[in-house]
Amino acid sequence: MSEANEPTGTVEPGDGGAAEPDAPAGTPDAADAGPGRRVRVVLVDDHRMFRTGVQAEIGQTERTGVEVVGEAADVDQAVSVITATRPEVVLLDVHLPGGGGVEVLRRCAALMADAEQPVRFLALSVSDAAEDVIGVIRGGARGYVTKTITGTDLVDSVFRVQDGDAVFSPRLAGFVLDAFASTDAPPIDEDLDRLTQREREVLRLIARGYAYKEIAKQLFISVKTVESHVSAVLRKLQLSNRHELTRWATARRLV
Incomplete structure (x- = not known):
């Protein structure tokens, strides 16, 4: 069965038990995000194994402060789950069946503009192509990181986006500034x-x-x-x- 037809909905967070005294090296720690902080996240990616890996890496709520409340594998599922769960942050892949990440952003524009409870988007993609990066930023995403990011840095990025910051992988930050600010930027096609x-x-x-x-x-x-x-x-x-x-x-x- 295609992943785009798999059941989706609320995903239960980790076991919620107390953290072991000696956590594995490199494991994201909630202490890095601030005492008692929590952020509700939806994962949008058409690869089930990748979503499972991200869930395992950052979704240990008691340790990281990240609660994964939903998953989606295509555009329609994403819009449905995001609308139903109203997370603070959506981790969004760029290439999705049904129109891509830009289409998710377009259909969730009202949620992003909500002054009381805005839904913010952080692109998480294997692609670092100029068109992909600029496309989702123009669409309203607050940042763009590649899938080479560590679990610790991803948790930090999620909390920064929740706070309204713009977050980019180091190499992409300069590129985005050039694309939007430089007078030498390529003209719009x-x-x-x-x-x-x-x-x-x-x-x-x-x-x-x-x-x-x-x-x-x-x-x-x-x-x-x-x-x-x-x-x-x-x-x-x-x-x-x-x-x-x-x-x-x-x-x-x-x-």
Whole structure:
């Protein structure tokens, strides 16, 4: 069964027992986050094993202060679980079935803007591609860290995001500043901005040589919907066929 169809909902935190006197080296400690502090977190990633690993690493609530209250494997699940649990922080993967992390951010915009109980997002991804980083930051995420981060640093990042800070992996921080502040930053691609997030996903897969049926399976949509998206992309970019589309995407390093 595809992970996108797996049951989701509230996840019980760790056993809640007292911490052992000698914790393993490198284990995140709640003391680092401040006495008695707690943060409720939802994990959004389409790889079950990765979610399980993060849960085991940071979800020992009595030790880390992090309570994992829900998990999701695709966009629809993420929006449903986040809306139901209203966590303080969401750890969000960038590449997800159903539209990606940017689509989750778009559909949760009202929750992020809630003055009384804002839901804040921290991207946690294997990707350090410029387009991915800028995309989720523009979408409203408070930070972006890669999956090479240690458990201790991830706990610290979660609490900092809860406090409203912006958090980035060291190499990405300078990149983000350059992208948003430098007068030498690359101009916005107006052609690419005409496309919706889903159209961009279909564009990339077409450019990578995927057949319509493969794209439909990858994005959990029908072949007819894929065809509609391809037609829309060709029309908006004023291209004639998928070969021209592939050259267009390759020239912009989107493949």
